Amino acid sequence: MNTSSIHNFKQKALTWANNFDVCCYFDSNQYHDQYGHFDCIIAAGVEKKISLNSGNAFHALKIFYENHKTWLFGFLSYDLKNEIEDLASLHPDHLGFPDLFFFIPKYIIGIQNDTIKILKGNPDIINAIEQEKVNKILFSPLDIKSRLTRQQYIEKIDRLKQHILRGDIYEVNFCQEFYADNTSIDPLAVYQELNAISPTPFSGYFKIEDKYIISATPERFLCKRKNQLISQPIKGTAKRQDNQELDLKVKTELKNDLKEQTENVMIVDLVRNDLTKSAKKGTVKVEELFGIYSFPQVHQMISTIGCELDENIHFVDALKNAFPMGSMTGAPKLRAMELIDQYEESKRGVYSGSFGFITPEGDFDFNVVIRTILYNSLNRYLSFQVGGAITHQCTAESEYEECLLKASAMIKVLKGRLS
Template sequence: MLNNNTVTGRSFKGYSLGNAPEIKKQMLNWGSRFNICCFMDSHNYPDSLQHYDAILAAGAWKWIASAPGNAFAKLRAFTHDNSDWLFGHVGFGMQSEIFPDLPVQPDPVGFPHLGFFVPEHLLLLKGDVLRVSSHSQNPDSIVAALTKSTADKPAGHQVIRLIPAVPKADYVRTIGELRAHIRRGDCYEINFCQEFSASETVIDPVQVFREMSNVSPNPFSVFYKSDETYLLCASPERFFTLQGESVWSQPIKGTAPRFPDDPVRDEDQSRRLLASAKEKAENVMIVDLVRNDLSRVCRPGSVTVTELFGIHAFPQVFQMISTVSGELSGGRNWIDVLENCFPMGSMTGAPKKRVLELIARYEKTGRGIFSGTVGYVDPDGNADFNVVIRSILYSNTRRQLSCLVGSGITWYADAEQEYEECLLKVQALLKILEGSKR
């Protein structure tokens, strides 16, 4: 046991427990039994979760949920009244508040468009040191319950068949229509998504998330529960982080498969990605969009590209990631960043307003929390938010499961190849769903 201390606005008690992987399992087991839970795992990537290896926010001491209209104003008032840690999400449907002439689209599984909560219990893990804070319990009792917690017995095997919302012929025709918009100059690039879903489906969300973490451990992974609605997210992408007045965003555009069992072929894939004129062109378009978004909230001249076309290795893929940074103007905060940069450029395209109109026109289902963001804010206003991709959405009450996938469409897009890429992404998720039940 360590001495009591304060970690930004709350009193914490520290414990040296050893065996960090086991602590993470216990955190998820214990936290998932609350009606609201946000478990974030950096999987020990550097510079993730603002220097924590894992975070658990469990139970809602206070909360806010809102539909588009005046949601950001409500969030500002909520933040003003609660100088505490906040955890929550902004769904893709919040675009309708930023661009009021866009329609409000429903969430496939029932998440609110915007939701934030002050956690009743907050656990921060760094190395093998766990710091615990609670508004209602003695930290010793939480650690005792934590170390005794075990995962529930996995549900029985169920064959899950994901059904596409868009038949292949319709998808191919839509890509042709989007390329026609690009040819006419309506847009330069558009992220087009489609949904694959399953009804009357029962899964064990904790077990599925564990399997996702085993197969694809990524730095912005989140297990997020709101009553009986779940987000199981293995995201590699940061939307933005804010530390003091410094803000930076790290959009991803550009992907290549990895071959870790063949180092020569693996390195060749990395070089090919870096040399790809097509991937670079897509990446730089999004970088320019992010620069423009950040310039609305940052001091003039402070927005810079600190890394362009960086190649980052993840377990299954190489990603081309660029970093755009800036210094906030006086009086600006994390909500201003959300309002001016959401939805993120990597999940929309350029120019953003026109692309969002096309997304509303051509996509058959609402994205919901997919393409949105989940993150946290401490009492000093430091924040970290991900991009919700590589995810499974699930409603236990509706028995509805949804997986959305997409890709960046440019003039050079081949509809057949784009469709096969979507099928490949869904197949990977389906293997995880089946594997979690064996």
């Protein structure tokens, strides 16, 4: 198939998968990824599932995998931190996702190098997919509200910087929520539009009955290839420019920006420490430091850290040992998470968690849930959160503007009006 035919097939396959109560879709959007299994993978229908809240969820996932040793697709909520550390999530939950959800699909389709492969299920599903009609349902513009005013945000950042001055933390990832209530959208149409205007290498769509994850995330949390673990945290953002010469200048400035490098290297050190818990001794190393990667709205600074997995460590424990990801917490990690619970106004839930898949051989790939819309169609609540790294060098006003930049694609897709 040519690229155009593959694009049409993916649209139809996602429409087909969306007919099931549960489906999961990942699309790399043709970004080169030396660690990727597939350019696109689609899972639909449920043979078996596990759905749990924080308590003993990682252990239950390990048992679930060991009992079946097959393909699993699922997500890890940020609030699983509460079973890893002595923490709590006291903010109201308007979305109602479980903290951990994984399912064994009935059907799996993989696409690699413009070749379609049925990984599980009857090959005749290709015919059913080809019959699908891709219809986009229009919806009214949304009134989007913020949990924090600009001034409230600035005041909280100033208070967090006082914690940094006191030596409580070096860096914290502080997030704010934008939301719309009593609203109705077509989640699939929203995803297709979001992926069109903001294609990213870890983009995905996850439907769990009446709940939806609609993601344009550019970030990988953790993947496993045989005995290798790879993490690719993002810290450092610059707005794309229409003028090519100016855009290159902005990109170069980001690469050499001492503030952004400082933020990035703090998280690199944190990830190195997290991987050490699962690594064969002496194998943790930084594969790339301060790499600059370009996306439609922003340039990002991305580093790559890898290690060999200790043969005595189960891969689910490796996930747990690195969770939640350092790019969404801060350093030191525990104190940063305590301050996140203290100063943020919303429960994170799936946001800044991760979703991905596990293969029958025990390899896996998980993203970071950022640049993501979460939606509960039953109570008609829609939410997306954005945040950034708060360090001593940052200015609250600039961080607020960066939040709006990160939210821009989602606001545009929702035809949103900030109120």
